[in-house]
Amino acid sequence: MPLDRTASFRNRREAGRALATELAPLAASRPVVLALPRGGxxxxFEVAKALHAxxxxxxxxxxxxxxxxxYGFGAVVDGIDPQVVLDESTVQKFGIDAQTIRGIVKRQLSEIERQRRLYVENRQLAPVTDRVVIVVDDGIATGGTMQAALRAVRKNRPARLVLAVPxxxxxxxAMLASECDQIVCLLQPHPFYAVGAYYRNFSQVEDTDVIRLVAQIHAAREPGQHLPDPKLPGAENHNEQEEQP
Known part of the structure; x- marks a missing residue:
């Protein structure tokens, strides 16, 4: 899609549908779509629904x-060996010591553990080794979080690693290009303000929204089941009128 400095999405649901259109050629590879909670x-959900993934x-x-x-200067990804990525120039500029960083990482890992228990309980996460993996978020600002995410997935040896954001x-x-095999991005505004500036409805995605969408996508993978349209903040608009073409 050509660069557009003025366009915006009505909501995450519309952005997901537009992204799914660009990702359609990957459907035949039976990919796994990995979302960064909560906004992604x-x-x-819309990408996985469209690609039957x-x-x-x-x-x-x-x-x-x-x-x-x-203001992020790094990110941490959960796992047996948690992946921590830091912007060393920021660490040095602000004089952030190792003990402070360890404390922040510990708190963020605790939040990840809370999310894991809440969102997936004891269910095993989808395997990614030797599969086409599409990593999705609702947008990227500084890139530190996504860089950590891509590096963590790469350690599990996917067949192809795709970054997809609206x-x-x-x-x-350009900085993230070396971390994956393909990038699909619908808008690359310049100057860039903030991710939420390119959504007319950027309401917060709640824990309950994540739980419901994850449950719907997994239920739909059962034989004979189909995905309903989600009625959730962030997944679609809060009123029906805004959802009209």
Whole structure:
């Protein structure tokens, strides 16, 4: 899709459908779609539904600057060997010591564990080795979280690793190009403001939304079942009028 500096999506559901159209050629490979919770889940739901693909969650948390947690200088991905990626230039610039980083990582791993228990309980996550894997989020700003996510997936030796997002800055995509085999991004605005600036409805995705969407996608993989349209904040608009063409 050509670069558009002014376009925006009505909501995550519309963005997911648009992304699914671009990813349609991968359907024949029977990919697995991995969503970064929480915002990436409604996007991934639409992609998995359109591609008739498996969907699961990729648990990753931003490592935020102390006192300014919204400013990420790294990320951690859960696993037997948790993957931690840091922006060393930021660490040095702000003088963040190793003990502080360990404390932040520990807190974020605790949140990941909470999410894992809540979202998937004791279910085993979908295997990715030797499969085409599509990693999905609702957008990328600094790229640290996605970089950690891609590196963690790569360690499990997928056959092909695809990054798919509705919106991201072009320089960050260039930085991430070496971390995956293919990038699909619908909008690359310049200047880039924030992910939410390119959604007319960017309401928070709640834990209950994630649980319901994950349950729906897995129930639909049972023989004879079909996916209903989700009635969730972030997955579609809050009123029916906004959903009209």
């Amino acid at each position: 889940v409604p996007i991934a 498996d969907m699961d969650l990729l648990f990753v948390r931003k490592i935020g600057l102390p006192g300014h947690e919204e 919106v991201a800055p072009s320089d960050i995509l």
